Amino acid sequence: DAGITQSPRHKVTETGTPVTLRCHQTENHRYMYWYRQDPGHGLRLIHYSYGVKDTDKGEVSDGYSVSRSKTEDFLLTLESATSSQTSVYFCAISDGFGDQPQHFGDGTRLSIL
Amino acid sequence: AQSVTQLDSQVPVFEEAPVELRCNYSSSVSVYLFWYVQYPNQGLQLLLKYLSGSTLVESINGFEAEFNKSQTSFHLRKPSVHISDTAEYFCAVSSNNRKLIWGLGTSLAVNP
Numbered sequence: 001d002a003g004i005t006q007s008p009r010h011k012v013t014e015t016g017t018p019v020t021l022r023c024h025q026t027e028n029h030r031y032m033y034w035y036r037q038d039p040g041h042g043l044r045l046i047h048y049s050y051g052v053k054d055t056d057k058g059e060v061s062d063g064y065s066v067s068r069s070k071t072e073d074f075l076l077t078l079e080s081a082t083s084s085q086t087s088v089y090f091c092a093i094s095d096g097f098g099d100q101p102q103h104f105g106d107g108t109r110l111s112i113l
Numbered sequence: 114a115q116s117v118t119q120l121d122s123q124v125p126v127f128e129e130a131p132v133e134l135r136c137n138y139s140s141s142v143s144v145y146l147f148w149y150v151q152y153p154n155q156g157l158q159l160l161l162k163y164l165s166g167s168t169l170v171e172s173i174n175g176f177e178a179e180f181n182k183s184q185t186s187f188h189l190r191k192p193s194v195h196i197s198d199t200a201e202y203f204c205a206v207s208s209n210n211r212k213l214i215w216g217l218g219t220s221l222a223v224n225p
Contacts, residue, residue: 107155
């Protein structure tokens, strides 16, 4: 299995608080992604990174920011959490952009009350 | 815009029966195609991929998918399913080396 670690695995927090999720990889892959998974919506891309300090928005980026200061770490921050951001968040990595498969972490279940 | 359609949101099937999970995409250019499987409370795992070459691709656990360019389809099949195949299956497509586009998933329920 690809070496991808997401932390925390579960988190419960309150509306309005900042939240940071971490994705750590040991594969030295160039590309990293953050998705959210919700019933009826499948997987939706939040942000992705194509190198250190190089990031771009996905289809549901509002309310989220990311940072990648090292190849192995990709952070997702909810600046002021809202109940609509309750979801399961997945990190993925890949060696190429569209021509290589993505490998996924085990997910973070985030509940915002 | 490119899109991926998984034609069945749920597929119930009895153990040892054959199954087909359908995936259609909208693209007329060269594509890369993927099937992923997600077991309960886990992340997605790559099941199989088509990048080039033979249009029939196989996985190690008995699934296969066929790339049909004329019908823009990449249906997933297994001749005899097991209880352990119960999971969510996702089809994903990339064209012109752009971002992956995901289907909404098909929930396969294998009953004894």
